[in-house]
Amino acid sequence: MAVMDQDWWRGSVTYQIYPRSFMDSNGDGIGDLTGITERLEYVAALGVDAIWLSPIFTSPMKDMGYDVSDYTDVDPSFGDLAGFDALVAKAHQLGLKVIIDQVISHSSDQHPFFAQSRSSRDDPKADWYVWAEPNPDGTPPNNWLAIFGGSSWEWDSRRRQYYFHNFLASQPDWNFHNPEVQDYLLSTMRFWLERGVDGFRLDTVNYYFHDRLLRDNACNYLPWAQSAVKPVDMQFCLFSKNQPENLGFLERIRALMDEYDARATVGEVGDSHMAIKLMGEYTSGKRLHMAYSFEMLGPDFTAAHFRSRIEAFFKGAPDGWPCWAFSNHDVPRHVGRWLPHAADQDALARQAAAMLLTFEGSVCLYQGEELGQVDTVLEFDELTDPDGITFWPEYKGRDGCRTPMAWNANAANAGFSRANKTWLPVKAPQQRRAVSVQDDDPDSVLNFYRQMLALRKSEGDLRDGDIRFLDLPEPVLGYERGDDFICLFNLSAGSVAAPISGKFTPLLTQAAKIADDEIGLGPNGFVIARKAGG
Structure with missing residues (x-):
């Protein structure tokens, strides 16, 4: 096996x-x-x-x-x-x-346990969702807001309490404290x-x-x-x-x-x-x-x-x-x-x-x-x-x-x-x-x-190697992966030159020109290269 x-x-x-x-x-x-x-x-x-x-x-x-x-x-x-x-x-x-x-x-509010929870404060599932008393003036217990708009609290007339929902009112939150x-x-x-x-x-x-x-x-x-x-x-x-x-x-x-x-x-x-x-x-x-x-x-x-x-x-x-x-x-x-x-x-x-x-x-x-x-x-x-x-x-x-x-x-x-x-x-x-x-x-x-x-699957350094960033000016992002690889990216629609020295074997490139002391990168250009000896 x-x-x-x-x-x-x-x-x-x-x-x-x-x-x-x-x-x-x-x-x-x-x-x-x-x-x-x-x-x-x-x-x-x-x-x-x-x-x-x-x-x-x-x-x-x-x-x-x-x-x-x-x-x-x-x-x-x-x-x-x-x-x-x-x-x-x-x-x-x-x-x-x-x-x-x-x-x-x-x-969902259609889950059978929510139906039980909202049916009665004495139901065995009563505390499986988040319920709270209203303020004396009938407003929700706090200022929490829902992702999809409005208050995070929905009034339920059966229990005469609010229940909590981070998203839609039809998506009540479970009570993980239980x-x-x-x-x-x-x-x-x-x-x-x-x-x-x-x-x-x-x-x-x-x-x-x-x-x-x-x-x-x-x-x-x-x-x-x-x-x-x-x-x-x-x-x-x-x-x-x-x-x-x-x-x-x-x-x-x-x-x-x-x-x-x-x-x-x-x-x-x-x-x-x-x-x-x-x-x-x-x-x-x-x-x-x-x-x-x-x-x-x-x-x-x-x-x-x-x-x-x-x-x-x-x-x-x-x-x-x-x-x-x-x-x-x-x-x-x-x-x-x-x-x-x-x-x-x-x-x-x-x-x-x-x-x-x-x-x-x-x-x-x-x-x-x-x-x-x-x-x-x-x-x-x-x-x-x-x-x-x-x-x-x-x-x-x-x-x-x-x-x-x-x-x-x-x-x-x-x-x-x-x-x-x-x-x-x-x-x-x-x-x-x-x-x-x-x-x-x-x-x-x-x-x-x-x-x-x-390439990522075949090269262990690109999958598992540590990343070390190079101090290069915007808009160039540069880093080494493991011992063997260098990666450079021009994050712009213009052309730039990255001052990089050393010998490289390019593996995948786009709009790039490699010289002895710099790498030229065209619009959204990049180089993924193996360093000499890598």
Whole structure:
């Protein structure tokens, strides 16, 4: 029997699949598990190590699956447990690990335990969710605000109390201060571990616990906060999340994972003030294996920004481990975000891939990223995302990055579905960048991703080596990986020269000219090179 690599996750590359938008096998306009299974060869051929499936559990889909009503079954829109088992078996046959989204900070209000909890203050599940008395004047107990707008407190006439929700009112938060709640949620994770999943992506992992005293959150002192589109961003969420009790529960999760061979966790840390610090705390010791935040999922595109985030993490948590990403299902796609810093969309897409895949840490890629896609421009009546509907037009929500995968430029719905109408539309700019257009083009973004992933996998220093940054002026980001590699990136649409001496063997380059005492980098140019003797 082959020995299992317990640390497969360290330096791994995970490909995020948004199931509703990957492949529709039955013609209903919604992607499903069978469709994903049919396309796994494509994912494996990219050269990634694992897939992450966004939520597939039974749900009323008020927040597209992030409102779970049954943690141990598959929503009928995606298939059934047999289809899930077939997907896992096929992925493992192809050498891919399977990570599933675990949404345990909150449930749907359609979860049977919430129905029990709200039915009576004396019910056995009464304390399984977060309930609080109103103020004497009937107002909520504190100033906590919901991510999707309004107060975090919703009045319930049956109990004559407020219940707490960080997101929609239909997504009540579990009460993690109750040990029975922790036991129950761990049991749902065990269910999937027994079915063979290789790990979990833990949604909003810093939201599990709330302050028992229900103290008010403070004002957000960061300069951008008072002009924020969302009121919640005007608060420093000291008490509605990020509580110290979270560390103990993460240790319980790790103890569960350690009962099984070669399993891993990656936590999503959502915070505007202390995300890097929390990433370090959550991955130090016997807690999470990896964590990511939104630090690289925003508009910042400078050498100083990327360097500061990576250095801050490893300085604060030398025994922790990050997972870096540039795009996911919650933010505008990075090529669109960073286009002001580029002369060419494809050049930027290739540069971003080269940079992300040479960072120290693990990496997550989002479906369509390998095609150089940008967000789909949608009209208001095409939206499904409650976040976008609430804050339109200044914030257009997350649907733009969630539109279906473009497989075939010459097929209806870009080959995603044979339905007359898909849950979100496939539009011409996305269809023009379909897999079919790029597959056989040696200069395509898709084939660059394949080359870059193959290089990372074949060179241990690019996967496991330490990162050491070079003191170079903006807009040049430079660093060494391990003993053998040097990486240089021009993060601008102009041309620059980097004063670098030494002999190098370039492995992958773009718009670069190597001389004896400097390297010339054109717009979004880069060099990944082996040092002499390496």
